[in-house]
Amino acid sequence: MGNLCGKQSKDDNFQGVGRTLGSAPAPTTKASVPSHVASKGGSSASKPNPKVGGPSRTVGGSGSETQDPKAAAAAAAEARANKPVTGDLAKKLEEQKRQTRNQTLQQAANENRAQREADAATEARNYN
Numbered sequence: 001m002g003n004l005c006g007k008q009s010k011d012d013n014f015q016g017v018g019r020t021l022g023s024a025p026a027p028t029t030k031a032s033v034p035s036h037v038a039s040k041g042g043s044s045a046s047k048p049n050p051k052v053g054g055p056s057r058t059v060g061g062s063g064s065e066t067q068d069p070k071a072a073a074a075a076a077a078e079a080r081a082n083k084p085v086t087g088d089l090a091k092k093l094e095e096q097k098r099q100t101r102n103q104t105l106q107q108a109a110n111e112n113r114a115q116r117e118a119d120a121a122t123e124a125r126n127y128n
Contacts, residue, residue, distance in 0.1 A: 085094050
């Protein structure tokens, strides 16, 4: 669908010879060879080729140390747990985590009592 009164574009994508469905695609052009690979012989200022080889390693391995994934996860969790706490919010969160169930219930009861007392004071002030 196009403009009925417009001019035909010179950069039309469907201009030229097409091909039928199922026919072979146009041959691809070869990529250019990088300059440092093409000039192997002459220059001593070129980068040395990287050495490939050595013992095989697993992905994520740290060389000679091989550790069970469960042990590695446990060590990471211990490191996170023992990390020093910084910041006000982090300290408050740590304090809440360390509370026992009874301490948490006691704190909730104190907050409820304070709320009831504030509501009673408001009612007394308003003469309701």
